[in-house]
Amino acid sequence: MTNIDKLLRLQDTDKNLLRLKRDARTLPRKREGLVSRIEQLEAALKEARDGLLHQQSAIKELELDVEATKDRVNRYKRQQMEVKDNESYRALETEIREAMRSIRIAEDSELELMQQLEDAQKTIDVHAAKLKEEEDGIQSDIVDIDRRIKEVEGQISGVESDRTELTDGIDDAMLKCYEAILKNKGDTALVPTNAGTCGGCYMKIPTQLVHDSKNPEKMTLCSYCGRLLYFDL
Numbered sequence: 001m002t003n004i005d006k007l008l009r010l011q012d013t014d015k016n017l018l019r020l021k022r023d024a025r026t027l028p029r030k031r032e033g034l035v036s037r038i039e040q041l042e043a044a045l046k047e048a049r050d051g052l053l054h055q056q057s058a059i060k061e062l063e064l065d066v067e068a069t070k071d072r073v074n075r076y077k078r079q080q081m082e083v084k085d086n087e088s089y090r091a092l093e094t095e096i097r098e099a100m101r102s103i104r105i106a107e108d109s110e111l112e113l114m115q116q117l118e119d120a121q122k123t124i125d126v127h128a129a130k131l132k133e134e135e136d137g138i139q140s141d142i143v144d145i146d147r148r149i150k151e152v153e154g155q156i157s158g159v160e161s162d163r164t165e166l167t168d169g170i171d172d173a174m175l176k177c178y179e180a181i182l183k184n185k186g187d188t189a190l191v192p193t194n195a196g197t198c199g200g201c202y203m204k205i206p207t208q209l210v211h212d213s214k215n216p217e218k219m220t221l222c223s224y225c226g227r228l229l230y231f232d233l
């Protein structure tokens with residue numbers, strides 16, 4: 001097996017490794033996105049429920065107010081029956097009128113809040129349905145991602161040990177050159193010279209380079225992109 005053949009085999013493995021490492025980086029981010037989607041849906045539901053509770057306690061408070069004011073009115077009415085002079089009677093009459101007015105205001109507010117309760121319940125139902133609809137799918141996606149993360153970790157260590165074996169017997173200078181180019185380009189280090197063009201940057205390369213690339217034991221670099229060239233029939 002020529003050095004170029006060995007490097008091509010290594011390159012396949014390296015591409016696989018790059019893909020796996022990319023997955024190892026992106027999968028946890030995908031997982032975070034899914035978790036935060038669920039949190040978002042739960043928070044929206046909680047907010048809707050809190051809104052309803054808030055309205056219910058405001059209604060309760062108004063009811064208590066109304067009850068207390070009604071008691072006060074009854075007390076004024078009893079006092080009216082006991083007072084002897086007109087002035088005190090009229091003063092109580094004014095108090096009663098004021099109290100009745102505040103009861104009406106409180107009852108109007110209560111009615112308004114009761115009508116809003118219906119909307120608040122609808123909002124809760126919408127958010128609860130949305131959570132229910134999405135949650136199962138998201139949870140199973142998370143399970144899939146967790147499984148894939150474990151798989152990828154195992155595959156990376158397997159491929160890395162394969163890689164060590166594959167580098168055995170490759171000319172040291174060629175291997176170093178290949179690795180430096182791969183690191184620099186991030187995709188492909190070894191490219192074919194197809195019909196006189198570089199398979200990496202697609203520039204037309206000098207005839208001499210095409211000729212040189214026919215020797216699989218010789219390092220020939222593209223004069224434009226610097227990738228290692230090999231002749232592909």
Ligand SMILES: [Zn+2]
Nearest residue numbers: 198201222225
């Ligand atoms: Zn090139």
